[in-house]
Amino acid sequence: MQTEDWLKAACADADRRGLEGLKPLLESLARSTASLREFDRAIRASDAASISESTPAGDAAGRER
Amino acid sequence: MTPPADLRSIAEVAPLIKAGTLSPVDLVRAALARIDARAELNAFITVMRETALAEARASEGEVAAGRYRGPLHGIPVSVKDLIDVAGTPTTGGSAVPPRYPREDAPIVTRLREAGAIIVGKTNLHEFAFGTTSDESAFGPVRHPQDPSRSPGGSSGGAAVALLEGMCFASVGTDTGGSIRIPSAACGVVGLKATIHELPCTGVLPLSHTLDHVGPMARTVADVSTMFRAMNGDVADPGAHGHLPPDRRVFGVPETYFCERLDPGVREALERIRGILTRAGHDVRPVEIDDAGRTADVYLHIVLPEASWIHASMLEAHAGRYSPGVRLRLEMGRCVLAEDYVRALSLQTVLTHAVERAMAGCDALLLPALAIPAPPLGAVTVDVDGRREPVRAVMLRLTQLFNITGHPAIALPAGRTHDGWPIGMQLVGHPGATNQLLALAAETEGYMIGGDGSVGGGTG
Numbered sequence: 023m024q025t026e027d028w029l030k031a032a033c034a035d036a037d038r039r040g041l042e043g044l045k046p047l048l049e050s051l052a053r054s055t056a057s058l059r060e061f062d063r064a065i066r067a068s069d070a071a072s073i074s075e076s077t078p079a080g081d082a083a084g085r086e087r
Numbered sequence: 088m089t090p091p092a093d094l095r096s097i098a099e100v101a102p103l104i105k106a107g108t109l110s111p112v113d114l115v116r117a118a119l120a121r122i123d124a125r126a127e128l129n130a131f132i133t134v135m136r137e138t139a140l141a142e143a144r145a146s147e148g149e150v151a152a153g154r155y156r157g158p159l160h161g162i163p164v165s166v167k168d169l170i171d172v173a174g175t176p177t178t179g180g181s182a183v184p185p186r187y188p189r190e191d192a193p194i195v196t197r198l199r200e201a202g203a204i205i206v207g208k209t210n211l212h213e214f215a216f217g218t219t220s221d222e223s224a225f226g227p228v229r230h231p232q233d234p235s236r237s238p239g240g241s242s243g244g245a246a247v248a249l250l251e252g253m254c255f256a257s258v259g260t261d262t263g264g265s266i267r268i269p270s271a272a273c274g275v276v277g278l279k280a281t282i283h284e285l286p287c288t289g290v291l292p293l294s295h296t297l298d299h300v301g302p303m304a305r306t307v308a309d310v311s312t313m314f315r316a317m318n319g320d321v322a323d324p325g326a327h328g329h330l331p332p333d334r335r336v337f338g339v340p341e342t343y344f345c346e347r348l349d350p351g352v353r354e355a356l357e358r359i360r361g362i363l364t365r366a367g368h369d370v371r372p373v374e375i376d377d378a379g380r381t382a383d384v385y386l387h388i389v390l391p392e393a394s395w396i397h398a399s400m401l402e403a404h405a406g407r408y409s410p411g412v413r414l415r416l417e418m419g420r421c422v423l424a425e426d427y428v429r430a431l432s433l434q435t436v437l438t439h440a441v442e443r444a445m446a447g448c449d450a451l452l453l454p455a456l457a458i459p460a461p462p463l464g465a466v467t468v469d470v471d472g473r474r475e476p477v478r479a480v481m482l483r484l485t486q487l488f489n490i491t492g493h494p495a496i497a498l499p500a501g502r503t504h505d506g507w508p509i510g511m512q513l514v515g516h517p518g519a520t521n522q523l524l525a526l527a528a529e530t531e532g533y534m535i536g537g538d539g540s541v542g543g544g545t546g
Binding site for chain 1: 377380382383384386387390410414415417418421422423425426429430432433436
């Protein structure tokens with residue numbers, strides 16, 4: 023679920039339950055979640071790059087096949 | 088008339104108890120008198136007057152009969168009211184119905200076996216879910232220097248009890264800095280050992296991934312004595328770790344940790360760097376990769392875990408929680424499982440980053456708290472000319488080591504120009520808590536710098 027959609031649903035739920043004070047906290051959490059996901063993507067991209075860099079011979083062999 | 092605070096260290100009074108020249112009964116009476124004299128600070132939730140005096144009399148008899156147990160024998164100690172002590176309610180600082188444990192938590196049992204006398208249960212930020220100790224059903228914990236200020240939290244009552252001579256040592260808990268933050272704000276010593284080193288059984292949990300329990304006292308030697316007893320090291324609970332004489336290597340993580348500090352805290356850090364360097368130690372800058380992501384990872388672990396732990400109580404007693412604590416628990420219910428698992432996966436990434444930064448270092452050196460004690464009820468604080476949320480600022484320098492599990496200790500490091508205590512932090516290698524304590528004992532004098540910081544066992 024995208025953070026924008028998640029935030030919309032969470033704020034609607036807070037409204038339904040009369041927890042107005044929760045909304046600014048959820049907005050702050052949404053920013054943190056977006057940042058967490060970005061961090062995760064960066065780590066995964068870096069891991070993927072290091073795997074492909076560490077096996078150049080394998081890549082070449084694969085192409086030859 | 089208010090009795091004067093007895094701020095001697097355990098190391099100072101234990102030989103007197105052993106020799107029979109100091110009575111545990113007198114020590115307990117003095118501690119109880121200090122608790123009564125400064126009741127307006129709300130440091131304690133439960134005072135165990137009768138049992139403490141009875142145990143003190145029994146201790147006195149044992150010592151007289153030649154059955155001295157060691158340096159904690161007859162010493163008044165307090166326990167954070169998040170931890171089970173048989174016969175007293177464990178309130179967590181909340182108006183939610185408490186639990187009534189039949190048994191002591193194992194760490195309390197171990198302290199009793201070492202001869203410690205529990206004088207009471209200290210106040211805290213409700214369920215340890217905050218850093219200021221001002222959300223408690225038993226009233227806000229107040230800083231002894233200025234009752235309009237917070238002593239930090241969540242183990243705020245424990246730090247105040249030490250500062251005011253209401254006990255000689257305390258047991259606290261630390262999920263994001265809850266031992267080290269109040270230790271820094273009050274100028275006492277607080278240890279978070281390596282993750283899982285001390286058992287959290289019998290402690291109301293907040294986050295199973297991040298929770299730690301640990302000792303607080305006025306000196307490193309006393310914290311070390313407490314740690315060994317809590318760790319079940321009964322063979323030689325008074326012995327402290329020793330390091331061979333050597334040039335120590337301290338890594339200072341400047342990026343993220345030293346970028347936004349109160350000017351007084353920054354000055355103290357620079358002063359200590361200078362003192363250590365002049366003493367022949369190697370103080371070098373180090374980088375912890377991705378440290379700026381710490382709060383994101385922390386939030387996505389602590390929020391859902393706390394919400395899960397409190398789920399049934401929140402359903403039944405939502406209105407009894409402090410408003411701020413309730414909202415944080417409600418917020419945790421909204422974290423998606425995918426993001427929780429993501430954060431747990433990134434915990435390993437941050438752990439490796441700290442390990443890389445610490446390679447070749449004996450310890451990391453950094454402040455424990457970026458600001459001095461904040462006003463009670465403050466939502467934001469000024470940090471070096473910029474307004475920031477108080478909770479985020481107070482957690483910023485400590486929470487990473489709950490994520491990674493590294494042992495960390497907060498030490499008094501002088502005062503700001505207007506007299507507020509400053510705390511520095513040493514972070515050791517996992518599983519090497521005794522070495523960290525030995526290093527802290529070595530550097531304690533450098534930290535204080537002879538400027539009259541609270542503690543140090545000078546009475």
